Amino acid sequence: MARSTAKPRQKNARVRKARRASTSLKPAGHAGKKKPIDLYYWPTPNGWKITIMLEECSLPYTVIPVNISKGDQFKPRFLAISPNNRMPAIVDHDGPDGRPISIFESGAILQYLGRKTGKFYPRDERGRVEVDQWLFWQMANLGPKAGEANHFRNYAAEKLPYAIERFSNEMNRIYGVMNTRLKDREFLAGNYSIADIACVGWASRAERHGHDMSGFPNVRRWLETLLARPAVKRGLSVKVEAAFHVDMKDPKVRAILFNQKAR
């Protein structure tokens, strides 16, 4: 079978099934009732944003692994819903007007699910603007800079001091901004929201970007609060068996991930 169905509150079953999932990008076929949301996924901080949100909202979903180390992100079927050849992406079969809709870019997916469910994304304009600012902050700062910090620290063939220092400094600056923001509030935008959900997977891996949280006590407190949430725990533990076997030193994997040009 080319799918795994992840149901909230059935962690063991879900993880077992997700681990068995293959990578042929075939969405689920479900007779009868409403279909679960198809989640095109690989276990990374961008993927976790969506598993966490789906778990928080108790929305049933089907994990469709996108093995980015093997080039699944370039398959025409995936590009049709995610033209930037990046996961995550979703297909909601029960979209607006009851018709299917596909969405790529994790921030857009979080906003859509927030609007769909009315959860973790305020309806009032002031509240929504607060959330949007910190969501876009994550998308433009924490995510990309952490990605580059990780790349130059852990994956670059040459250890380039300038690049390592540049992105290490950026991460330090970014955690500093977050620490100041969290000084007098529990969450980034008032109540717990999709802005926090977007950030937690990245912050949980700070050591990979050369940081611990000792210099950022407010971020540490925020991180502990989030990591204690059952839905966050479930979202972060949605696994894909094939991901355990990726060798980042394999030239074929590196050619796929680190040598991309216009096609």
Ligand SMILES: N[C@@H](CCC(=O)N[C@@H](CS)C(=O)NCC(=O)O)C(=O)O
């Ligand atoms: N801005 C995108 C970034 C997504 C992204 O970078 N996904 C990575 C994995 S974390 C990916 O799919 N990489 C595939 C590739 O590099 O070809 C989002 O937030 O959805």
